[in-house]
Amino acid sequence: MKRGFLARFAAVPHIVWSVIFIIAPLLFAFFYAFTDGEGSFTLDNITRLFSGNYPLIFLNSLCLALIATVICLIISYPLAYIMSRMSRRAQSTMMLLIMIPLWMNFLIMTYSWMTLLEDTGIINTILGKIGLNFHMINTPGAVVVGMIFCYLPYMVLPIYSVMAGIDPKLIEASQDLGASSREVLTKVIMPLSLPGVISGITMVFVPQVSTFYISQKLGGGTFQLIGDTIESYFTGVSINYHFGAALSLLLMVLIIISMGVMNRFADPEDMNGRPML
């Protein structure tokens, strides 16, 4: 039919756009990573990645992101469970309430957390009334808190979404077969909610690994993460596109590997991006 014929070409502008602005830039990053200032091929940028501080920086970033992801999961799972048991109206309200903090400006959010976490900040002021004082700011812990805050909704929503979709008849059937509440949770709900968990981890780990601003402000610059490092080579004082590109490539590779590991547990059909907000 002629119509299908024409319609197929409708995607051509998009394909052209993607090639120029998605594929080409990545090729450029690749190109820059393997060349030096004069444009000749070199592996120096790559070898530099494994020298000095850099392996440590990558390790730090991965560890912090891992910790933040796990804590996000621990917090989100019960939350998603509680949400899925609520009435339908309450559920949509809850979804809205969870998403609202996302619309806060990322920079300001960081500053607000500084205000909260500083030695003279709000939390310590309140704790001071009972004679306690925690040093929270400028520690890795503060960075983790920032990461968790930023991405908690992205972990909650997919898990909740999958849980809410579990046929209540399955739960009834398992109870009918003698399962206690705890067993219903561990044997029915947990396995079935796994796709949501995988989705959530994917959506949270990647940005957390590559975050940059949060670590500077909440971590006080005492240690660097990949994001900060990359940023410094592109817009900082010592600009070096080539090495920056190499760092970015390594970051991408690490992410692809992590996602690949994740995928072995996931249903391939679920891996199609973030859910619709």
Next chain:
Amino acid sequence: MERKKIVQLKGVCKSYDGEAVLKNIDLDIYDNEFMTILGPSGCGKTTTLRIIGGFEAPDSGEVFFDGVKINDVPPYKRSINTVFQRYALFPHLNVYENVAFGLRVAKVGDEEISQRVKEMLKLVNLSGFEKRHVTTLSGGQQQRVAIARALIMKPRVLLLDEPLGALDLKLRKDMQLELKNIRKQTGITFVYVTHDQEEALSMSDTVVVMNEGEILQVGKPIDIYNEPANAFVADFIGESNIVDGTMPEDFRVKINGHVFECVDKGFAKDEKVDVVIRPEDVDIVAPEKGMLTGKVDTVTFMGVHYEIIIDIDGFKWMIQTTDYAAPDSFVGLYIEPDAFHCMKKSQYSGIFEDYSAYSMEYDLLSENTGEEEEE
């Protein structure tokens, strides 16, 4: 009176992914008739319909409309309209706008549209439903809107793709009557596709039986029923006992070692044939008086009649009779000469078994699970 051919298919072939879906179809559709294309799922009936409508193009062969070749004519230029299986009503429009859709595209004036929509809705018994949103209608109501929407265009031919499949039994029967009436009233040729043979027999002037991309038989319902062309048609339409036989001479058929009088002729001497005997054409008599004898296997009371499975020489027959026969008793069968129908052997011979694994619900079940039509 010479009947006019309105649509003709000549040598139409179609394949999908290397698989042949239509094999050399020749079909003549006449003016002012109700034609049904009948066959099991995957036989090619919907594809044939879509080719007539212009939604698919044949790989080879020609389609004629009023004698003019229309292979390359797109659907929006054909004087043919379609009622789709799942109605395909436009969800963003109400009933009035759905029915008026084609007229609006044709830029008909508002006054005329209003009048014609009113007429149509009256015809399909949906007066007063103009403002309703189509998503709030029941299946039967949606079906009628789809019919109104197509008929208002005054097509020469109306194509209907299993339109009643999703309705419950009572509603289906009512709609069948309505459709028949509407067709008589409007005089439009209906080309109707279904896998339900009862539907085909009760509604049509002409039935076309298809299987696996081929047309097996074309004829009036009564002819298809009484004189099926081969074992497939015999088995597909109604219940039938199909046994092996030979034709020793004209008007004589030999089955189970006995020769009986029949009304068929024109076969070669001792030619092997498939013999069809319909269950309702068999009478139960005392064993001595019977043409064939056998032992009663099971008896099922169906209200209208008994269905009795009789084992005759190892082959299980099914007969429908108002006489009761006790299970395990010996009975005789009496068959009138014109109840024998002899058919030439074909690729379908021997495929259809006896009634040993018989169950009516099973039959109905397998009919209904064959819902989803091929491309």
Next chain:
Amino acid sequence: MKTASRIYLALVFIFLYAPLAVMILISFNGGESTTVMDGTSLRWYREMLRDGATLQALQNTVVLSISSAVISTILGTFAAMGIHHMRRKALRSAVMTVTNVPMMNPDIVTGISLMLLFVFAGTLLGSETYLSFWTLLIAHITFSLPYVILSILPKFKQMDRNLPEAAMDLGCTPLQSFLKVELPFIAPGILTGLIMAFTLSFDDFVISNFTSGSGFETLTIHIFAMTKKSVKPDIYALSTMIFFVVLVMLLAYNFMTGADERRARREREAKARFLRRLRKETAGKEAA
């Protein structure tokens, strides 16, 4: 169990809303500190609304976000249509994979790779400024596209294949069938995509950071610049204002999409009432 849940929810929400509360609170600070409240005042709001640079940044962001949203929605609608009609599965999944790259890649990688492209293009063209409004616009369209396509594609899949055929059966040319039947059906997806693209663009920081030149400041870049100097509550006031604008838009959208459901519910009730009346009438006739 119920109370434990309630407490848990409360704790989580305190965590989620603490920074928000701080932001709003400090924005009304009478004093200049961002950690100590010193009376309440609207002075920061007044300052922000008078600040030329801020207003310019606001205008820039609005222009940018609307342009990016409109262009990516148009591009994305055609893309979704094209992808939906693609016959070969291999090609279709290849296009979808590439489309999803900006979503799966961390923002920072998308940002720097685009920046490298623009720098290269700039040197090639021999221009002095590599980054400008146009590079920013391109970047925004690029990261919005996947979300737009992902909003519209499911609507195509949802649509009964017979629908455009029915339109053509009734006399529409392929173009008319698209405009009269398909477009209304996918319209909700287009709207969702448009709104998502706008809000993503409005709030973006990382990618804008790398792809904008010094001549064109967006609101988030402006805020970032402000944080480089001493931090005062004015930033909080600005952010609070932005936050409420976005919030209102989201709520309005939620309300609008709820309208369809409400209409459907009203119709169902009307139908139920009609049936009840019918039954009463027939019962009445039988009694007579």
